Amino acid sequence: xxxxxxxxxxxxxxxxxxxxxxxxxxxxxxxxxxxxxxxxxxxxxxxxxxxxxxxxxxxxxxxxxxxxxxxxxxxxxxxxxxxxxxxxxxxxxxxxxxxxxxxxxxxxxxxxxxxxxxxxxxxxxxxxxxxxxxxxxxxxxxxxxxxxxxxxxxxxxxxxxxxxxxxxxxxxxxxxxxxxxxxxxxxxxxxxxxxxxxxxxxxxxxxxxxxxxxxxxxxxxxxxxxxxxxxxxxxxxxxxxxxxxxxxxxxxxxxxx
Numbered sequence: 001x002x003x004x005x006x007x008x009x010x011x012x013x014x015x016x017x018x019x020x021x022x023x024x025x026x027x028x029x030x031x032x033x034x035x036x037x038x039x040x041x042x043x044x045x046x047x048x049x050x051x052x053x054x055x056x057x058x059x060x061x062x063x064x065x066x067x068x069x070x071x072x073x074x075x076x077x078x079x080x081x082x083x084x085x086x087x088x089x090x091x092x093x094x095x096x097x098x099x100x101x102x103x104x105x106x107x108x109x110x111x112x113x114x115x116x117x118x119x120x121x122x123x124x125x126x127x128x129x130x131x132x133x134x135x136x137x138x139x140x141x142x143x144x145x146x147x148x149x150x151x152x153x154x155x156x157x158x159x160x161x162x163x164x165x166x167x168x169x170x171x172x173x174x175x176x177x178x179x180x181x182x183x184x185x186x187x188x189x190x191x192x193x194x195x196x197x198x199x200x201x202x203x204x205x206x207x208x209x210x211x212x213x214x215x216x217x218x219x220x221x222x223x224x225x226x227x228x229x230x231x232x233x234x235x236x237x238x239x240x241x242x243x244x245x246x247x248x249x250x251x252x253x254x255x256x257x
Contacts, residue, residue, distance in 0.1 A: 001043075004050040006057035010068035013054045014076055020051065021079050024086035031092045048093075048100045055080045056105060072112045078121035081109070085124035085170070088131040098137055107140070114151040119158035123167055123174065126155050130173030133180065142181035143189045152178055153193065156200040160207065168220055171208075171228035175235045183242065191246050198239035205232045 002008075003016035020027070032041040055076055057069055068076070084102055087093040097103065106128055113122040133139055141148045159167060159174070167174065178201075208229045215225050 001046055001050040004054035006053050010057075013057065014068065014079075017051070017054045017076065017079055017083070020047075021083050024083045028086045028090050028093060031090065044093075045096065045100075048096050048102070051080065051083065052101055052105060072109070074118060077109060077112070078118050081106070081121045081124045081128070085128050088128050089169075091135060094131055094135045098132060098135070103132055103137065110141075110151055111147050114147045114154065119154060120166070122151060123155045123158060124170070126151065126177040127167065127170035127173045129180075130170070130176035130178075133176050134173065139177075139180055141177075143193065144181075149189070149193055153197055153200070156197060156204065160200045160203045165215070165218060165220075168215065168228050169224055172231040175231040178235060179238070182238070191250065194239065194246060195243050198236070198243050201232060201236050201239055205229070205236045208232055 001016075004013050008016075027047075030044065032044065035041050035044070055073075056071075067073075084097060084106065087097060106125060109125060113125055129139055129141070143149050143152075155174070156178070178197075208225075212225055212229075216222065
């Protein structure tokens, strides 16, 4: 953790961040109750704060350059997102990360990942939001925000073609994030956006059903496959209903989009 302090050079902080990334699944399984006797549980809190310092050594100060300590650095922040995505599987970690400012950091990255081509990290970002929402935290997103629409449509385009192998255990959380304020007043959201998203989600549902045997061969448990398929099918049905409803409104002259 000392290597992630703001006083350390970027190269040292980023190397430490990558080391944590390699151990992220093991860290996600650690809770205060499971800490070995004699080990201070405050180490988990210190690690949480150190992770934020590693990617944001200048605090909330915005750095508009391409250097290693820029406000957005693709490789650094993609590594960070993978760590946070793994840790949010654990409810205790989810609360700790939210408390320590990681949610704010992830929200600030939405505007960066909605247009970059690093779609694995963008997908993990949505999974993080879904898990935090499931933990009871309200999130400031809706389809009325263009950057949110772009992030969602790009991620589902990616998931549709990748068939979700690496995201299967987070598919329900991806659906939760996608569903945020989906049925709220559209505030000018293009009707076509809902239709395009519905098509992508339906294609993903079809691929999940078709590839079930392959997922089992890949080592994914049937229960995880069933949970992912059920959540995507539920979103598929909800989006189909929204599209039908908006088409009816258009025919009645009540939809101006």
